[in-house]
Amino acid sequence: MENSGSAGVPLGDVMKHLNASLRGWVGYFHYRNSSKVLEKVKMQAEQRLRTHLMKRHKITDRGTALLRFPSQKLYADYGLYKVPLTAGWKTAHASV
Template sequence: MLGVKGDCRGCASFDFVVLCKQDVEEPLKVVRHVLERLGLSLNETKTHRVDAKQASFNFLGFTIQMSQGARTGKPYPNVRPADKSLKKIKARLTELTARNLTAIPLEDVVGRMNRSLRGWANYFHYRNSSQIMGKARQHAEDRLRTHLLKRYKVKNRKAALIRFPRRDLYEQYGLYKVPTVAGWNSAHPSVSRASESRVR
């Protein structure tokens, strides 16, 4: 599978990917023709050709690459949240659980964490996302536990693990549990909306 990641001139932002089995020249001609009819032009400097069997590429926060099934040996499109997307949610959770926030109500801290986690998970909960989702969930647990450690002046992390076990983080403190099994396998409305918003 060959991927052509394009960017066009003449509008605010219009990113797209064209997937081809082999040759990319003919599809590119079609793309250029369609864009010209719309009064747009392909930004050649930002357009990349990628052999997805050999390398990955990022699009709308996802990393896409052809992989081989461990059991069947058949190729399949491996679509997962990009490393940058994981770093962003982890940084956001760290910001929302900072030491200087121990003075505000705990419900507000957890509520803000949950809003960020839900929004992120709803968008990236797709196909081969289990491993990345698991990392996001673990970071959320670690950050809330660290916040509780500081808030209640628990002496160390070992003591915090005993006082604030995983089950209590969810049942007592109300932390949103990030799902780790992909909930949808086809194009999600949120992706379509994201694409549309970038075209306008």
Template sequence: MLLDRVVKEVNATVRGWVGYFHFRNCTQVLGQVRNHVEQRLITHLRKRHKVRNRMTGYIKFPNRSLYVKYSLYKVPTSAAWTRERTP
């Protein structure tokens, strides 16, 4: 599977999840989601490039490169609104 397709599917899933649950005091939870997505993509890249050492993977694939080079969706860590939307 191409890396672009993997990132595209991850982005779609995370965007949907954030769009549904992004409400009020969600900073801590969304921060955990962001960290999890970053770690899983780094793990995928480590396996793809046969980098065995976890620390070397973090050095070779820093978080910034995940967003710039691989176009990973950056999960917002604060809600844009504080009340529920009413239709």
């Protein structure tokens, strides 16, 4: 019988794939004035992980999930990649 969701996938594998995707997004979009976009990416990643954990732990209430899996816990306990919100470099072009 096939699993219809990712709740049966080992959490380490989920985090590995999620963090790789986040690093790719940051590497591609992390330049001047990207903080608003990266904030949305960060919030989406936190919510997606929280939703996955809700399914894994059979939690149906979002309020309960926010209390049980606050953002700090997602980073400290689950190892979620911390998306930088300030640009590490100023332009997307190499200087001449």
